[in-house]
Amino acid sequence: MTATNASRPASDESYRATTGAVKKPDIKAQNAKVQSVLSFGVSFGDADSTRTSADAVPTANIAQTMPPMDAAQPVPPEPCRVPPVELEEHCWTPSDDGYYSRTARRKASGTYYSTRPARIAAIGLTIPSDLAADLDEATQQLVAFDSRAAERFSAGGRTLGPLSAVLLRTESTSSSRIENLTVGARRLARESLDGSQGGNAALVVGNVRAMETALEFARNLSEANILAMHSALLGGSDEWKDRAGRYRDQLVWVGVSSAGPRGASHVAPQPDQVPDCMADLVAFIDRDDLPILAQCATAHAQFETIHPFIDGNGRVGRALIHAMLRGKGLTPTMTPPVSAGILHDTERYFDALTAYREGDARPILECFSSAARYAAHTGTELIDTLSAILDDDADRLHGLPLRRNALGWKLLPLVVEQPVVNVPYVARVLGVPAASATRAVGQLQRAGVLVEVSGGKRGRVWEERRVLDALDEYAEMIRRQ
Template sequence: MGEYVERQWDPEDAGGLGRKDRVPGRYLAYVPDELGDGLPALGAEAQGAAEDALAVLARADERIGPRGSFLNHLLIRSESISSSWIEGNRVSPKRLAIAELLHQGPRQALDVVANVRATEAAIAGLADRERAITTSDIVDLQHVIEPRLERGLRQEQNWVGGPGWSPLRAAFVPPPESEVPRLVADLARFATGTSGNPVVRAAIVHAQFETIHPFIDGNGRTGRTLIHTVLRRADALRNALIPISTVFAGDTDSYIAGLTDYRADPPKVDEWVIGFAQAAERAAGNAVRLAQDIAALDADVRDELVLFRRDRGLSPAVPRRDAVVLRILDTLASDPVLTAESVSTRLGVSPAASHRALTELAEAGILGRARERGRLLCWTADRHLALVALTERSNRVGGGDTKDRRPRLGPARPDRSQFGAGRPPRPSRQDAPGL
């Protein structure tokens, strides 16, 4: 159990603050206990929920299989979009993918691109169980997400929520800045561990990180990225990234209530672990469905290409296995936005060959063309990107069918006409016309 410490609020520069926020006063900042080494003792219900979630994650990882390495970038996009929607940063899958490739676009999209890269960095680097996680690693992770901020732990008091700009009116006040270094060092040691149920460890790491709130900005996205680090380090997931934040984004009230439970007196750790485990199970189902939909779509676009080539009298109608057009199709899940230059670099072919292949796929209706002021910017695999949008909308109604329940927030409903001759996503993922 943590403790509250009393602090004084005296705004140094109150010129831009409202009347209520200019008022000095005393407030309480919450200092959590250190985590130590072992997992907390849980009740039977929470332990059972964590064990069930671990089994579901393992089955999902097995069903997705080695193909998960090709789908992970798409899943990371889904995770990052939802993670950012939690914080009010609303961006579409297509806008994100274009900003990622071209390194340009609206601030919101570029922020989510940073989240994508941080998640990939966490999986590639911090997930190595042969090395310990350090405070410096966590600082580096946050700096990738928020490169505009000075690197390092916060040197001032921060707070979360509330109607104004004052800790006196905040929904939650994290520990004083003087406590942050030791608490982050303790968190890093705990996140390094791999014993016990990794779902429980991931749940505790995330809640503790959000409670410490060790940075001025980027705490939510960094904390959600650490979930993947813990699950991968413990070998709970080998192939796929399971986008748990997509479920958190669907019910932010429950998410915030769960974090509040974790900080209660006494802490309601069981309630938080149960909620986290349920989110993990729903996210696993989402990831499996997305993988299945992508596999079906990949098969459809191959058939469409063959039909197009046959109708045009191109020979051979079925391209050779090493043909550039087929090599592009094989990677649309991970690279749904392309330029001739990006394809040339990635596949090791000439820009001219890349341009011919992309043009053929566009003429076949498989790729779209994104333009700005009449100038071609890139080619886009709109149906692959639409599947991410449908997943996001489904998450916002509890992971179910959006045919009868319209999501309150989330990416716009994809245009069903863009699915062309290929079959659209299965009914359990579709939106009804007009939603």
């Protein structure tokens, strides 16, 4: 859980900074290996270097070197090391507002340590050859996934919009599940249609909007646009709308108690540090000399360390991944279900974030490599399933005596994007009167593509059940695995 400070620290703003404890790797063992490394940019820590071709997609460019037997070689930088956070000592006393018992207040009172993130705008990183190869392979699989989706779904003159939208919604659902916000495909589609479900469904729809905003601003990831993502996520919530799109002005922590940060697994930086931390992060994101997947992993881990918002940090942080993948040209068409790969092993993900804060980037790079591979593999399976359903739906519609310009044909691909529909929705998306929309729905109903589930003459609703079932089966597969 992420908690916020309902009370004030008892001390003034003075603090004692200490370096987070980091377990050092065995240097002798590292030196015994062939020194095969990947460097970000032209040289370590060179943030000003650029790619030789503006059109090239940076992946893991591996430079293997074997030191001469008779030459003394300098010890290279430790693999995957990043600057660890510093720890600042503060004192905490919960507010005496009657919400907490005296025992709870006593346990929550005392010294705590908040983080001061290192600046990463110009960092260099050394990646061992085995991990570099893994990242390169995962990168190519994401590229192949995007190309496969475009090829598979655009066959026969289809537009990519509906499939792109359903993949985005699938990714948003998985990202929300990491925060224990679960909702089935049917409730999510109904909430998207008419806002009738509320609860978790409304929160996940907010996440869809945040993801859409992230992709809209993919080529210009400024602080203002990251704030816009947060506003899209929480702006529709009565509880959070006054905080949406604003950096936090109070302490937050990840832990088990809302009474205070003592014992929390992560205490975010003090609120006055957030703007500078975010400016540094945006400068890091803006670099173009880094392998994209490694850059995404590092940026995401840094964002989660900063925790710039009162709520929604995880979901905005994962939307940021897709904005970077899209903006840097890796997945220009589709939204791969990377969060499904993270959801596959959330314990590993949270442990990797902790390791990053301690100065070891390898676990988060490995986590992203695995998540990207999982997203490409299972995302391709989902694409093929949805495309096969649409092919079968088209065969059913061919069985009716319809003209090729009948509205039913225009509606058909849209039921993949929005598998629960009503007449007002169809009229809006097709740009036709209600009577024409009713006729289009009727054509798909006669063909057996849509099934009415409302049972009345007013407020009628139809479903494409096979699409809903496919989406629920995908979510269940992730949960089982």
